[in-house]
Amino acid sequence: MQNNFQNKKIVFFGTPAFTVEFLELFKTINLQIVGVVTATDKPVGRGMEVKCPLPKKWAVENNIVCLQPHKLDDNMFSVLENLGADLFIVIAYGKIMPEKFINIPPFETINLHYSLLPKYRGASPVESAILNADVETGITIQQMAFKLDSGPVLYQETLTILETETSSELRNKLNKKALEIFPKFLENLFSLTPSPSVMEGGTVQDESEATFCHKFKKEDFDVTKEYVENDLKSIYKKYKAYDKKIFFIHTKNDKKIRIRITEMNSHEIQKILPESRKEILYTDFLKNYK
Numbered sequence: 001m002q003n004n005f006q007n008k009k010i011v012f013f014g015t016p017a018f019t020v021e022f023l024e025l026f027k028t029i030n031l032q033i034v035g036v037v038t039a040t041d042k043p044v045g046r047g048m049e050v051k052c053p054l055p056k057k058w059a060v061e062n063n064i065v066c067l068q069p070h071k072l073d074d075n076m077f078s079v080l081e082n083l084g085a086d087l088f089i090v091i092a093y094g095k096i097m098p099e100k101f102i103n104i105p106p107f108e109t110i111n112l113h114y115s116l117l118p119k120y121r122g123a124s125p126v127e128s129a130i131l132n133a134d135v136e137t138g139i140t141i142q143q144m145a146f147k148l149d150s151g152p153v154l155y156q157e158t159l160t161i162l163e164t165e166t167s168s169e170l171r172n173k174l175n176k177k178a179l180e181i182f183p184k185f186l187e188n189l190f191s192l193t194p195s196p197s198v199m200e201g202g203t204v205q206d207e208s209e210a211t212f213c214h215k216f217k218k219e220d221f222d223v224t225k226e227y228v229e230n231d232l233k234s235i236y237k238k239y240k241a242y243d244k245k246i247f248f249i250h251t252k253n254d255k256k257i258r259i260r261i262t263e264m265n266s267h268e269i270q271k272i273l274p275e276s277r278k279e280i281l282y283t284d285f286l287k288n289y290k
Contacts (some may be wrong), residue, residue: 005017005029005030005031005186005190005245006157007032007112007274008031008032008086008087008190009031009032009033009083009084009085009086009087009180010026010031010032010033010034010035010086010087010088011033011034011035011036011037011080011083011085011088011089011105012026012033012035012036012037012055012088012089012091013036013037013038013088013089013090013091013097014036014037014055014090014091014092014093015036015038015039015053015055015092015093015094016047016053016054016092017053017054017170018092018171018175019054019055019091019092020055020058020273021175021183022089022112022178022179023036023055023058023059023062025175025179025182025183026089027062029183030184031061031186032082033063033084034064034065034083034085035065035066035067035080035083036045036055036056036058036059036064036065036066036067036091036269037066037067037068037069037080038055038056038059038066038068038092039068039093039094040051040065040068040070041053041056041068041096043073047233050282053245056068056083061258061289065083067079067080069098071095072095072097072101074096076101076175077100077101077104080101080104081104085104085119086105086106086194087105087106087107087108087109087110087189087190088101088102088104088105088108088109088110088144088189089109089110089111089112089119090110090112090144091109091111092112096146096148097109097144097146098144098146099146102108102144102145106144106194107189107190107194108144109143110141110142110143110144110154110189110230110241111141111142111143111144111149112139112140112141112178113125113139113140113141113142113149113150114126114137114139114140114171114174115128115129115137115138115140115154116136116137116138116140116158117131117140117142117149117153117205117210117215118149118150118205118206118207118209118210119209119210120157120212120213121148121149121150121210121211121212121213122148122149122212122213122214123213123214123215123216123285124213124214124216125137125176125213125216125272126165126167126171126174127213127216127241127242128213128241129161129170130165130166130167130170130237130241131237131238131239131241135160135161135163135239136158136159136160136161137161137170137174138156138157138158138172139155139156139157139159139177139181140153140155140156140176141153141154141155141156141185141248142154142202142205143202143204148206148212149153150205150210151202152202152203152204153202153203154185154202154203155181155185157177157181157209158217159177161208163266164202164265164266165240166240166241166243167241169245180205204249216242220221220226220236220238220242221245221247222244222246222247222248223235223238223246223247223251223261224248226232226238226248227248232259232266232267232268232269233266234262235264235268235269236264238267239261239264244261244262244263245260246260246261246266247259247260247261248261250274258263258274258275259272259273259274259275259285260272260275262279272285281287
């Protein structure tokens, strides 16, 4: 495998913490990572402390060029072109790449996406699969195209979704599988003739089958309507999909209290966390709050 990767250079585009695992993998299999492109530093938390994405920290520790462009403009195009990469790899970068950027390397650009494309194109495929009570999802590696998640499929593998899995648990399972398959996939990729042969080897997506998913907002975590209607089935799906971040608003004596559901199963709420209070059993809430 090392011989196939000899002198192969990549630029990695990614922002979330989990993408560092892929950087470690690429380093282990002796790919030459000539650049890491990630989001800009941002203030986080109540203290609004400015922190950098973990891929930046990894790049600095490994003496690799790190780029944090506000936008992918002509100047950034020149910088990336001069890095001389054979391939761009994109995993949850967070920006739309113009077509001319996609086409810079000889092997162009590949993207890892956690759905069975063309289903669930967009920002929240893992959460959407759970919200829709799907029994399976998967890993797709696609040849990137300018239109969102629409490029030819180069590799796809199906995984089962367990009935109790939260989005973080499912994402961890998908990460683990993707890390397993990536070395062999890249070995096969680099054995091919560069573009356009690589593009011709992919399976074109059926646009009529495409579905889309949006980036979730805090208001999506509000299950007050479902709670009032005692729709436990919907509440449980959101509890899993939003990784236990859901809440409902309880009103008593004209006072509204935000209550987070911290533990539940498919047929009952077990623990809650009332605003500015300690976690309690839901049965105690029913006795004392209502």
